Amino acid sequence: MTVTHRPSRSEAIARAEARGQRIAAVLPYHYPRALLRAHGFHPVEVWGPPGVPRDEGGRHFQAYTCDIVVRATSFLLRGGLERAGVLLVPHTCDALQGMGSVAGDFLQPSQHVLTLYLPRAGRPTDREYLVAELRRLSDRLAGIAGGRPTDAGWADALAAEEAADETLAALYRDREALAVGDREFYEVVRSREYLAAEEFVEAAAAVPRGTAPSGIGLLLSGIVPEPMSLFDHLAEAGARVVADDLAAGARRLYPPSDAADPIERLADRLLGSPPDPTRGTPIAARAAALAGRMAAAGAKGMLIYDVAFCEPELFDVPLLRRHLGDAGYPVAHVEVELGGELGHRVITRIEAFVETLA
Amino acid sequence: MTMGHRLRLGAGSAALRVQRWRAERRYDRRAPDPGSPLNPPLRSTIRMREMMSRHYLAGRSVSGSRPVAWVTSGAPTEILKALGYHLVYPENHAALCGARRRAEALSSAAEDAGYSRDLCSYARTDLGSLLSGDTPVGSLPPPDLLLCCTNICQTVLYWYRVLADHFGCPLVLVDTPFLYGDAAEPHQVDFVRRQLEDMVPAAEAAAGREFSLDGFTAVVARAKQASDLWLEILERARHRPSPLTAFDSFVNLGPIVDLRGDQATVAFYESLLAELDERIARGVGAVKDERLRVLWDNLPIWYRIGPLSRWLAERGVNVVASTYTHAWGELAEMMDPAEPFEAMARVYLHPILNRSTGHKLAAMRRMVEEFSIDGVILHSDRSCKPYSLGQIDQRDRLVADVGVPALLLEADHNDPRSYAEEQATTRLEAFVEMMS
Numbered sequence: 122m123t124v125t126h127r128p129s130r131s132e133a134i135a136r137a138e139a140r141g142q143r144i145a146a147v148l149p150y151h152y153p154r155a156l157l158r159a160h161g162f163h164p165v166e167v168w169g170p171p172g173v174p175r176d177e178g179g180r181h182f183q184a185y186t187c188d189i190v191v192r193a194t195s196f197l198l199r200g201g202l203e204r205a206g207v208l209l210v211p212h213t214c215d216a217l218q219g220m221g222s223v224a225g226d227f228l229q230p231s232q233h234v235l236t237l238y239l240p241r242a243g244r245p246t247d248r249e250y251l252v253a254e255l256r257r258l259s260d261r262l263a264g265i266a267g268g269r270p271t272d273a274g275w276a277d278a279l280a281a282e283e284a285a286d287e288t289l290a291a292l293y294r295d296r297e298a299l300a301v302g303d304r305e306f307y308e309v310v311r312s313r314e315y316l317a318a319e320e321f322v323e324a325a326a327a328v329p330r331g332t333a334p335s336g337i338g339l340l341l342s343g344i345v346p347e348p349m350s351l352f353d354h355l356a357e358a359g360a361r362v363v364a365d366d367l368a369a370g371a372r373r374l375y376p377p378s379d380a381a382d383p384i385e386r387l388a389d390r391l392l393g394s395p396p397d398p399t400r401g402t403p404i405a406a407r408a409a410a411l412a413g414r415m416a417a418a419g420a421k422g423m424l425i426y427d428v429a430f431c432e433p434e435l436f437d438v439p440l441l442r443r444h445l446g447d448a449g450y451p452v453a454h455v456e457v458e459l460g461g462e463l464g465h466r467v468i469t470r471i472e473a474f475v476e477t478l479a
Numbered sequence: 480m481t482m483g484h485r486l487r488l489g490a491g492s493a494a495l496r497v498q499r500w501r502a503e504r505r506y507d508r509r510a511p512d513p514g515s516p517l518n519p520p521l522r523s524t525i526r527m528r529e530m531m532s533r534h535y536l537a538g539r540s541v542s543g544s545r546p547v548a549w550v551t552s553g554a555p556t557e558i559l560k561a562l563g564y565h566l567v568y569p570e571n572h573a574a575l576c577g578a579r580r581r582a583e584a585l586s587s588a589a590e591d592a593g594y595s596r597d598l599c600s601y602a603r604t605d606l607g608s609l610l611s612g613d614t615p616v617g618s619l620p621p622p623d624l625l626l627c628c629t630n631i632c633q634t635v636l637y638w639y640r641v642l643a644d645h646f647g648c649p650l651v652l653v654d655t656p657f658l659y660g661d662a663a664e665p666h667q668v669d670f671v672r673r674q675l676e677d678m679v680p681a682a683e684a685a686a687g688r689e690f691s692l693d694g695f696t697a698v699v700a701r702a703k704q705a706s707d708l709w710l711e712i713l714e715r716a717r718h719r720p721s722p723l724t725a726f727d728s729f730v731n732l733g734p735i736v737d738l739r740g741d742q743a744t745v746a747f748y749e750s751l752l753a754e755l756d757e758r759i760a761r762g763v764g765a766v767k768d769e770r771l772r773v774l775w776d777n778l779p780i781w782y783r784i785g786p787l788s789r790w791l792a793e794r795g796v797n798v799v800a801s802t803y804t805h806a807w808g809e810l811a812e813m814m815d816p817a818e819p820f821e822a823m824a825r826v827y828l829h830p831i832l833n834r835s836t837g838h839k840l841a842a843m844r845r846m847v848e849e850f851s852i853d854g855v856i857l858h859s860d861r862s863c864k865p866y867s868l869g870q871i872d873q874r875d876r877l878v879a880d881v882g883v884p885a886l887l888l889e890a891d892h893n894d895p896r897s898y899a900e901e902q903a904t905t906r907l908e909a910f911v912e913m914m915s
Contacts, residue, residue, distance in 0.1 A: 186864070240654050249673075253669075436641060
């Protein structure tokens with residue numbers, strides 16, 4: 122397998138089915154992969170998809186609803202998720218809350234609709250709650266799968282997923298020693314959204330070593346870098362993403378846990394995720410963490426790249442701009458819709474920002 | 480509080496009292512308006528205005544003498560009340576700005592500072608007020624503590640993180656898992672109960688006062704009494720003609736949200752209930768010629784309350800009930816002063832906004848039956864996504880399964896720029912025609 126020959130989403134699904142796993146379609150973005158795997162499910166993430174029209178979803182959600190929710194609903198109603206036995210909707214925000222609720226109450230698809238409420242802080246109470254919430258999810262999955270994981274099943278799932286997570290972290294750590302552009306790098310990072318853990322480890326290993334391309338260093342923040350041609354435009358403007366704060370990226374670099382109980386281990390890892398507006402991180406703490414990341418990676422500024430109507434992201438923008446500005450890092454903010462290519466206005470805005478950093 | 484502050488507060492309170500007396504005298508002497516489709520508004524509203532003004536007036540001189548907390552509208556404030564906190568509700572303040580047509584300018588101030596127009600207009604109004612210093616209430620006291628409860632939306636957490644950054648004071652979070660199912664599960668109740676218990680030392684520290692369980696129990700008992708009364712008030716709208724409109728209940732919601740747990744609030748709602756009963760006894764409806772009865776879903780459109788109420792009344796339509804105002808009454812039965820932490824955990828988990836879209840549909844179906852409803856207006860509120868997402872399916876089910884006309888009315892609770900008057904009127908006309 123080479124960096125350009127990873128299994129496609131369909132191939133990954135077919136392989137999982139051939140292994141006897143069932144497919145779990147998962148909405149963004151924090152969830153316990155190993156829990157799904159231990160119960161015999163292979164998670165495949167649904168970030169829209171961007172190419173699916175809003176039409177069917179728009180018959181259930183208002184025009185001011187974010188693209189991920191509306192397009193994912195379209196995809197569900199068009200039969201795009203028919204190979205999935207489970208639809209897991211983490212409670213990431215009010216929009217995904219709405220989707221989870223509408224899917225369960227009104228759309229009632231053939232998939233089992235499961236939800237997961239992640240606590241918004243990291244207090245001892247939050248940990249206890251999350252452990253109980255994950256046990257509840259485990260019970261639901263066991264009911265659907267017709268049995269509970271064995272100890273060996275748990276051990277296999279945890280080992281495989283933690284190895285893949287470590288591989289992801291290593292990709293970020295070794296970014297400067299990877300001879301690939303941003304687009305290729307993020308295609309590998311995002312293949313974690315649908316590949317099995319072992320396949321992802323293999324895909325990461327196939328990334329050629331060498332020297333990363335040069336360019337003006339940027340930290341890219343936001344939910345998801347769609348369309349991926351964003352990276353081509355950044356490269357053309359002379360910029361390079363040296364670090365990120367993406368929901369589809371570095372926000373899911375979960376720290377290790379030494380808890381012996383599998384569910385407690387998963388809870389610790391989820392609660393230890395990097396600063397994140399959807400998890401209630403204080404804005405100053407988030408800004409400080411971002412400034413630290415930018416200093417370490419040599420970024421000269423931050424581009425906030427938001428999906429339209431994304432409240433968790435939008436609320437932080439003015440204060441991130443101020444705090445990071447005080448730390449010497451300029452911030453630019455653009456909003457996009459997921460369908461189609463980047464608009465000229467957004468490209469011009471990005472180019473102008475990169476120019477100011479040169 | 481300094482002597483000067485005390486004198487100013489005393490003088491201000493006296494002025495408000497005189498203002499109320501005058502308003503009541505004018506009300507009692509005024510001649511009936513035969514041209515109006517509405518009977519005179521509720522007299523008690525005059526007293527409510529005095530209460531709310533007095534609360535905001537007290538806030539102007541409270542710093543230094545009482546701890547101050549800024550809280551979300553669904554927050555468990557009984558603990559703070561027991562500790563003597565003066566409470567400020569940014570949402571109520573924003574609604575007040577909206578009703579006084581100040582929201583647009585304040586929102587623009589927030590937008591100028593970089594806050595997107597796609598954000599909640601309450602948040603934009605309030606942040607605009609904070610940044611510009613402009614408010615119709617004179618001034619708001621800065622908080623010693625922020626209390627944010629996610630049982631109405633996640634938006635409040637994003638908003639209060641901004642406030643915490645601005646004021647540099649502690650932010651206490653009461654995180655309430657969204658209830659997708661029929662009722663809260665034990666681990667969800669435990670989670671909220673423990674957060675309420677953990678909130679006590681944080682609130683004590685910010686207040687420099689000691690918490691008293693007896694005091695807390697007493698506040699819960701008064702909150703329950705007021706909530707029971709509020710529900711009774713809303714239920715009076717089952718009478719035909721209804722003695723009040725949902726617009727009356729929107730306007731008189733202030734005390735049950737902001738001053739819940741005060742004895743004065745209990746007394747106020749007792750008097751309001753008595754006024755409604757007196758109206759019922761005399762056969763006086765809020766709308767003179769009530770022919771059609773409507774249920775309202777979602778927040779009101781604060782800047783259009785008066786004109787919309789009148790426009791509908793002219794067509795014999797009375798909006799008699801709303802899912803929104805019921806939220807502050809329907810949980811009264813869960814309040815139990817004997818087990819305050821456990822009971823309040825259940826109460827604060829179960830507001831309609833923290834429950835599934837299917838639950839809200841079931842609540843609307845029940846209200847259609849109980850209030851003899853002819854049609855439903857679902858305010859599709861651009862600024863309140865958790866309340867609004869699901870409304871398209873709810874409307875479709877109401878029409879198909881319940882057989883009532885239902886209208887999705889696009890607007891925004893506080894930002895008039897998101898309200899298209901002509902388009903709304905056309906749609907309302909068609910809706911009224913369908914009901915007739």
